Amino acid sequence: MSVLKPTRLSALARAGLRGVSEYTGMVLAVFVVQLIAAWCAGLVYLQVLATAFGDRPMFDDGVDGDLTSLLVVVTERREVFGALVWVMLGAVAMWMVWSWFLTGGVLAVFTERPRGRRETARAFGAGGASTFLVYGRLGLISILLHLPVLIVLGFGLGYLGDQLEHAMTIGEMIGPLVIALAPAALLHVLVSTVIDYARAELTLRRPTHESLGAVRVTIRAVGFMFRRPVALVHVLVYWLVFVTLSVVFVWLGHGHAMLGTGGALAVFAIREAQALVRSALKLAVLAGQVELTATRPPPPRTIATVESKK
Amino acid sequence: MSRWLPLVVCALAVWGSACGSDLGPPRQRPAPAVDGRPALRVPGQRSPRIASYAITAKYDATAHRLEATQTLTWKNTGGSAVSDLPFHLYLNGFKNEASLFMTSSHGAHRGEVARDGSWGWIDVASIKLGGAELRTRATFQGPDETVLSVPLPAPVEPGASVELTMTFTSQLPEVFARTGYKGAFTMVGQWFPKIGVRLGAPGFERWHCPPFHLHTEFFADFGTYDVTLTVPDTHVVAATGVLTEAKDNGDRTRTLRYRAEDVHDFAWMIDPYMQMMSGQADVAGGPVEVRVYYRPRQVDFAKRHLAAGIGAIETFSKLFVPYPWSIMTVIDPPPDAGGAAGMEYPTLVTTGGDSVLMRPGIRVPELVTIHEIGHNWFQGLLASNEFEEAWMDEGVNEYADGVVMAALYGEKQSAIDWMGWKAEAFRVKRAATGALGGLPSPIATAAYAFPDFDTYAAVTYEKTARTLRTLENVVGRDRFAAAMRSYAETWQFKHPTGADFMASLSAGVGEDLSWFFGPALYGTGAVDYAIRTAACRAQHAPRGVFGEGTSRRTVGSDQSPDTGSWVCELVIVNRGTTPVPVDIELRFADGTHDRVHWDARDGARWHRFEMARSSQIVEVSIDPDGEVLLADHVLDDRLRLSPDKHASWRATARMTWWTQSLMQVVGL
Numbered sequence: 001m002s003v004l005k006p007t008r009l010s011a012l013a014r015a016g017l018r019g020v021s022e023y024t025g026m027v028l029a030v031f032v033v034q035l036i037a038a039w040c041a042g043l044v045y046l047q048v049l050a051t052a053f054g055d056r057p058m059f060d061d062g063v064d065g066d067l068t069s070l071l072v073v074v075t076e077r078r079e080v081f082g083a084l085v086w087v088m089l090g091a092v093a094m095w096m097v098w099s100w101f102l103t104g105g106v107l108a109v110f111t112e113r114p115r116g117r118r119e120t121a122r123a124f125g126a127g128g129a130s131t132f133l134v135y136g137r138l139g140l141i142s143i144l145l146h147l148p149v150l151i152v153l154g155f156g157l158g159y160l161g162d163q164l165e166h167a168m169t170i171g172e173m174i175g176p177l178v179i180a181l182a183p184a185a186l187l188h189v190l191v192s193t194v195i196d197y198a199r200a201e202l203t204l205r206r207p208t209h210e211s212l213g214a215v216r217v218t219i220r221a222v223g224f225m226f227r228r229p230v231a232l233v234h235v236l237v238y239w240l241v242f243v244t245l246s247v248v249f250v251w252l253g254h255g256h257a258m259l260g261t262g263g264a265l266a267v268f269a270i271r272e273a274q275a276l277v278r279s280a281l282k283l284a285v286l287a288g289q290v291e292l293t294a295t296r297p298p299p300p301r302t303i304a305t306v307e308s309k310k
Numbered sequence: 311m312s313r314w315l316p317l318v319v320c321a322l323a324v325w326g327s328a329c330g331s332d333l334g335p336p337r338q339r340p341a342p343a344v345d346g347r348p349a350l351r352v353p354g355q356r357s358p359r360i361a362s363y364a365i366t367a368k369y370d371a372t373a374h375r376l377e378a379t380q381t382l383t384w385k386n387t388g389g390s391a392v393s394d395l396p397f398h399l400y401l402n403g404f405k406n407e408a409s410l411f412m413t414s415s416h417g418a419h420r421g422e423v424a425r426d427g428s429w430g431w432i433d434v435a436s437i438k439l440g441g442a443e444l445r446t447r448a449t450f451q452g453p454d455e456t457v458l459s460v461p462l463p464a465p466v467e468p469g470a471s472v473e474l475t476m477t478f479t480s481q482l483p484e485v486f487a488r489t490g491y492k493g494a495f496t497m498v499g500q501w502f503p504k505i506g507v508r509l510g511a512p513g514f515e516r517w518h519c520p521p522f523h524l525h526t527e528f529f530a531d532f533g534t535y536d537v538t539l540t541v542p543d544t545h546v547v548a549a550t551g552v553l554t555e556a557k558d559n560g561d562r563t564r565t566l567r568y569r570a571e572d573v574h575d576f577a578w579m580i581d582p583y584m585q586m587m588s589g590q591a592d593v594a595g596g597p598v599e600v601r602v603y604y605r606p607r608q609v610d611f612a613k614r615h616l617a618a619g620i621g622a623i624e625t626f627s628k629l630f631v632p633y634p635w636s637i638m639t640v641i642d643p644p645p646d647a648g649g650a651a652g653m654e655y656p657t658l659v660t661t662g663g664d665s666v667l668m669r670p671g672i673r674v675p676e677l678v679t680i681h682e683i684g685h686n687w688f689q690g691l692l693a694s695n696e697f698e699e700a701w702m703d704e705g706v707n708e709y710a711d712g713v714v715m716a717a718l719y720g721e722k723q724s725a726i727d728w729m730g731w732k733a734e735a736f737r738v739k740r741a742a743t744g745a746l747g748g749l750p751s752p753i754a755t756a757a758y759a760f761p762d763f764d765t766y767a768a769v770t771y772e773k774t775a776r777t778l779r780t781l782e783n784v785v786g787r788d789r790f791a792a793a794m795r796s797y798a799e800t801w802q803f804k805h806p807t808g809a810d811f812m813a814s815l816s817a818g819v820g821e822d823l824s825w826f827f828g829p830a831l832y833g834t835g836a837v838d839y840a841i842r843t844a845a846c847r848a849q850h851a852p853r854g855v856f857g858e859g860t861s862r863r864t865v866g867s868d869q870s871p872d873t874g875s876w877v878c879e880l881v882i883v884n885r886g887t888t889p890v891p892v893d894i895e896l897r898f899a900d901g902t903h904d905r906v907h908w909d910a911r912d913g914a915r916w917h918r919f920e921m922a923r924s925s926q927i928v929e930v931s932i933d934p935d936g937e938v939l940l941a942d943h944v945l946d947d948r949l950r951l952s953p954d955k956h957a958s959w960r961a962t963a964r965m966t967w968w969t970q971s972l973m974q975v976v977g978l
Contacts, residue, residue, distance in 0.1 A: 054953030
């Protein structure tokens with residue numbers, strides 16, 4: 001049995017910080033691509049909303065915080081909002097696929113540590129392209145592994161519905177909320193961490209292990225999780241920060257109307273700054289995962305003999 | 311981490327269950343003090359007191375069963391002799407799956423479901439009249455056992471009375487529809503044989519005593535109730551009327567005696583864990599004590615119910631007629647007894663809406679309390695027929711609730727005032743419920759004749775409330791309030807019908823309102839305005855060819871240039887069936903506003919406005935003040951002639967951020 005070098009959470013965080021600060025341009029580029037993808041959906045939203053509501057002043061009132069007007073708009077034009085939800089889901093699904101390429105590129109950069117903008121771009125593009133298909137297979141495995149997560153979530157939500165029906169205070173709500181959601185959340189963290197480490201190993205070991213496949217790295221990643229719980233804690237901390245940031249942002253932003261063009265631009269800038277922070281955090285996590293994966297012993301290599309080829 | 315996880319989960323589970331219903335075994339409680347006040351604040355007979363009951367009952371808290379004897383004194387106030395007496399046996403609606411109530415409800419009522427095996431029934435063992443046993447001659451009438459008809463040995467002549475003594479056993483079901491038990495909590499309603507009501511012109515009266523149906527509630531004559539209850543001394547009891555006697559029996563039971571006057575029902579609650587808080591409502595003629603009974607973990611909601619209850623008693627009293635009784639009792643059932651929540655009885659109501667999601671400012675608990683207390687006017691005092699004209703109590707009361715909430719909390723935030731969100735009760739309910747035109751039944755439909763519960767609820771409650779609010783705004787709020795007050799003063803302690811209500815309001819406002827009531831109450835449509843045409847053209851003297859022969863001349867744009875003014879045309883249509891006068895606000899390009907009025911009382915389906923203005927119309931708003939609550943599809947009632955994308959941009963920015971956040975969750 002191999003002995004792994006102990007790697008602490010702080011070391012993973014430092015690796016993340018180092019990766020993000022060293023490849024700031026890549027972080028920004030990935031973010032800009034994400035922004036463009038989101039705004040591609042946004043332009044569809046704009047067109048649909050402007051067509052449906054451009055001549056309906058009640059929509060303006062609803063957007064500006066009048067609850068009754070908002071309810072009227074939603075209940076009287078359900079089909080419009082139904083369509084927008086499908087556009088949103090489609091955009092998110094497209095991004096998931098596109099992320100296979102981007103993640104491959106990011107992991108390749110963190111693995112190869114290229115110098116200079118040109119070399120970084122080359123490593124990014126080559127990494128993303130070379131692992132795209134195998135990441136696609138990992139994506140399918142991820143969907144399969146998420147099925148139990150959804151089942152557990154379904155049970156949790158059923159339990160939560162029963163409990164919330166009778167809860168009187170915030171205090172009485174927190175216990176059931178944690179019991180209902182924590183198992184699914186922890187399972188999700190476990191699955192997503194397994195997939196993350198499978199990707200990292202694929203990128204790290206591909207040059208020397210060409211035959212390394214999606215199923216094999218996934219199985220190895222599951223074993224790794226049990227030997228190195230710090231990998232799970234690392235991702236768990238990321239999700240906690242992600243959720244906290246988002247909730248705090250929504251909380252602070254509630255009830256603040258945009259005042260004119262300047263206000264709208266300011267709100268846009270603040271929103272995107274917050275999204276950029278979350279994006280950078282995600283890349284920092286990937287950098288930490290590469291650091292930890294590098295401490296893993298490589299998988300055994302399969303030597304093809306002349307006889308077996310015959 | 312892995313070692314601690316199970317412990318954390320267990321701790322949370324224990325915490326969750328500790329927050330539940332572990333209240334310990336019931337403990338003996340001291341006997342309650344008698345109320346020491348008359349049932350009516352101003353003593354004296356207020357109603358005809360046709361049906362009066364003296365009931366003695368013993369409650370078995372383990373079996374949820376009552377053994378009781380009642381003496382009914384029934385007075386024939388009609389013009390014809392009566393040879394039989396029909397009784398409602400409502401509890402038999404829960405007796406088996408063959409009852410009309412169960413077949414019409416499929417064992418479910420407003421989201422609560424009957425538990426299999428938990429049947430309720432009432433068994434009348436004896437009916438005696440002057441020593442003669444009549445039970446053997448009594449027969450069930452109708453499709454089930456919820457109506458028992460008792461033939462009399464001799465007719466009761468007009469002006470005469472009859473006194474019947476009945477012995478019965480009442481088995482309560484697990485509560486899913488108003489009455490029954492859940493755990494240690496028990497709400498006891500519709501538990502005794504209740505005589506029907508004689509209706510009709512003098513000399514031609516007939517009994518009204520239909521079987522118990524899912525959608526119907528209750529209808530009975532006024533009278534007095536003298537009720538003696540023997541219950542475990544560990545339990546708290548709250549009941550209709552006032553407590554006149556309380557004594558411990560020395561056998562772990564207690565006997566409580568209640569008296570209620572000029573009411574048409576008697577209900578009570580029993581529970582070993584309830585606490586009580588009270589306050590005082592200031593009403594003309596003397597104070598009313600408002601009591602709220604609640605389990606300890608519901609104390610925060612009890613405070614809200616008490617404040618709403620006091621406000622409701624005071625405001626309903628000012629708007630209509632003063633609350634005549636001494637006490638109003640509000641029961642806040644435990645959350646798992648939701649089937650008992652939100653029900654009205656004379657001087658006692660059950661409330662609801664207690665939930666962690668109902669933060670202060672989201673006034674659902676207050677609304678439930680106000681609605682149920684409001685029923686003490688609309689059905690308690692103005693005792694309309696809930697079987698045949700449910701809109702008379704549910705709908706009129708729903709309207710009154712909106713008025714009362716606006717008076718208590720301010721119109722703009724009468725329903726919601728939470729985290730910056732504000733909503734007015736009538737409008738937010740309309741927004742949430744949506745269009746009502748086109749529902750298959752008109753408002754004036756017997757409760758049992760609706761095709762389903764959703765239609766019954768939307769039409770009876772919501773459409774009636776919107777109809778009355780619309781009419782109030784048409785005739786003017788002060789005039790309408792005076793008419794409603796007059797209706798209440800005239801018909802309190804009586805059985806008004808829909809026709810009485812309409813006649814009373816017409817007389818009150820000094821105008822025949824049949825142009826409105828006809829389509830609004832008897833039609834299935836509503837109001838549905840839309841802007842058919844809104845356009846302006848440049849104004850100039852007529853152009854073209856004028857005259858003939860040598861005098862023919864052509865006038866072109868050079869000879870007849872635009873004056874700089876505009877001729878604007880506006881066509882408003884009502885795609886609904888109820889005509890309602892309405893204001894239309896026009897906004898012009900130069901920033902000015904103007905209002906025009908369409909008095910649609912003649913039943914016209916459309917109206918054309920033409921006007922000359924110095925500027926073009928840029929926006930049209932039908933009913934800019936939102937006074938026509940009966941209007942459907944209100945999104946179409948405001949139109950901007952040139953589309954504007956600013957709001958769409960703002961909404962897009964927000965939605966795009968959410969999209970981006972989701973992208974970050976599933977991908978890079």
